[in-house]
Amino acid sequence: MLELRRLALLHQFAVHGTIAATAAASGYSASAVSQQLTVLEREVGRTLLERTARSATLTEAGHALAAHAAVILDAAEAAEADLAGTSVRGRVVVSTIPTAAAAWAGALIEVSRAHPDLELVLHQHSPDESLRRLRTRETDIAVVDDWLDHVPAEPGLHREVLHRDPLYLAGDPGGGTWLCAPPGQPSRPGTDRLLRELGIEPAVRWEFDGLPMIAALLARGAGAAILPGLALVGTDVPCTPLDRYRRIDAVLRQGSRARPAIAAVLSALHTFVTNSAKVVNSGNSPDAAR
Secondary structure: OOOHHHHHHHHHHHHHOOHHHHHHHHOOOHHHHHHHHHHHHHHHOOOOEEEOOOOEEEOHHHHHHHHHHHHHHHHHHHHHHHHOOOOOOEEEEEEEOHHHHHHHHHHHHHHHHHOOOEEEEEEEOOHHHHHHHHHOOOOOEEEEEEOOOOOOOOOOEEEEEEEEEEEEEEEOHHHOEEEEOOOOOOHHHHHHHHHHHOOOOOOEEEEOOOHHHHHHHHHOOOOEEEEEHHHHOOOOOOEEEEEEEEEEEEEEEHHHOOOHHHHHHHHHHHHHHHHHHHHHHHOOOHHHHO
């Protein structure tokens, strides 16, 4: 009988690509990971990894078993969820983008207080990193954003919209300096597309990681930017609505959807976001309009 723990390590190796990265993700030492994968090879009677002095790669048999491992782990997770009953307990790890973490921390604090047996852990990661951690089971819920509204379906993952965050032209565009995320960041393609649609060709670009940092610089008169409402909450930056939005989604593994602890966290997020939207829609101040 194949052991789930070893199959999980093989699955993580297939995602991470190295023994060292698998060790970091699993909490084992590199030597322990290597030993467990060697034991797995003996159990199946096939070579799963081609090893050299400096690297290791999956063999054809390794790729095949890693694919089976993903299915087996999903089934095991679904079985655990079915047997969990209605009790909200255990560990739930949430990986989220910074603006959502800052805006919705209250919901996570409330659900933790309501369920003493729930161990809720929150991490800040980029969308790509959050999804990678979701696939390797380091994360249970990934809160990610999408600026192009083009999200391909991925087998084994469930995605649902948490919030449509309105976009604004913020700051003073008259100076010619535009603040934006560096290339490769999720917001960059979306903001570049919007600038083209608006007929704006920035004379000078300042690039910064983190939308809150850009908002803080705009508050000091640094220039202009296209920013979502959550990044502007609590600032006095002048802004104009653009009739566009970014999507903020919650993504989780299909097998974990029925787990009471995960369902409770998702429900708390949806309720908090819905109630916050009602407050925003009824407000009259510039901050409320965001």
